Amino acid sequence: MPELIVNVDHIATLREARKAREPDPVHAASLAELGGAGGIIVHLREDRRHIKDRDVNLLRDTVQTELHLEMAATEEMHKIAQELNPEMVCLVPEKRQELTTEGGMDLLGRELEIYDFLKPFQERNIKTSLFIDASPEQIEAAYNCATEYIELHTGHYADARDHVTKRQERQKILDGITQARELNLEVNLGHGLDYKNILPFSKISGIREYSIGHSIVARAALVGMERAVRDMSEIIRAFPENE
Numbered sequence: 001m002p003e004l005i006v007n008v009d010h011i012a013t014l015r016e017a018r019k020a021r022e023p024d025p026v027h028a029a030s031l032a033e034l035g036g037a038g039g040i041i042v043h044l045r046e047d048r049r050h051i052k053d054r055d056v057n058l059l060r061d062t063v064q065t066e067l068h069l070e071m072a073a074t075e076e077m078h079k080i081a082q083e084l085n086p087e088m089v090c091l092v093p094e095k096r097q098e099l100t101t102e103g104g105m106d107l108l109g110r111e112l113e114i115y116d117f118l119k120p121f122q123e124r125n126i127k128t129s130l131f132i133d134a135s136p137e138q139i140e141a142a143y144n145c146a147t148e149y150i151e152l153h154t155g156h157y158a159d160a161r162d163h164v165t166k167r168q169e170r171q172k173i174l175d176g177i178t179q180a181r182e183l184n185l186e187v188n189l190g191h192g193l194d195y196k197n198i199l200p201f202s203k204i205s206g207i208r209e210y211s212i213g214h215s216i217v218a219r220a221a222l223v224g225m226e227r228a229v230r231d232m233s234e235i236i237r238a239f240p241e242n243e
């Protein structure tokens with residue numbers, strides 16, 4: 001069964017809308033775990049627009065499942081992640097003006113740099129993942145970076161408005177999963193997934209984790225965090241076992 005990894009960034013977004021003390025992503029993470037999350041992920045952005053250093057440090061002490069850290073491939077983040085010691089680091093591209101991560105990393109020509117960046121984590125048994133688009137070139141490049149995991153970007157699939165584009169985008173992801181598994185890369189999926197658009201993946205094996213934030217936090221605002229996570233984890237629990 002794949003794991004549900006819950007992204008609590010948007011709880012911090014709500015807190016920062018008022019520059020207040022609540023809601024606290026640390027509390028949300030505990031409730032997400034009670035609701036069945038297999039892990040908690042946060043993106044510590046360079047500009048600290050939502051998640052702060054205080055959050056990641058408290059989460060490190062309180063998360064009972066796994067703590068995953070999403071971050072840009074910068075020196076500063078490398079140092080923070082080494083000190084934090086999360087169970088997984090996931091590298092993402094970061095632009096200051098974007099509303100959310102807009103696409104996968106472009107790894108072409110950066111394989112050696114990323115290889116060197118990841119190695120110290122792997123030496124300490126911290127799992128590494130690269131967030132990329134489901135393109136054959138990027139998947140090949142991720143393999144050459146010697147990462148253990150990739151996270152395929154599902155945002156284009158989620159955003160597609162007509163059936164034809166949706167089917168095409170879904171097929172790219174399925175082909176990407178096949179290619180990655182042939183290369184022995186572990187595959188996670190994330191971005192834009194919700195309670196409905198995740199269902200077409202229900203028969204696909206070989207997916208380790210689903211990284212989901214917005215749709216869960218949106219539902220949590222109405223029904224509560226624990227229930228919103230439980231609703232999603234029950235969907236994913238019915239998905240096929242990994243080999």
Ligand code: PXP
Nearest residue numbers: 101131190191192211212213214
């Ligand atoms: N995966 C990555 C790499 C992300 O950057 C994000 C958004 O922070 C997510 C997954 C979760 O996306 P969403 O909030 O749309 O579920």
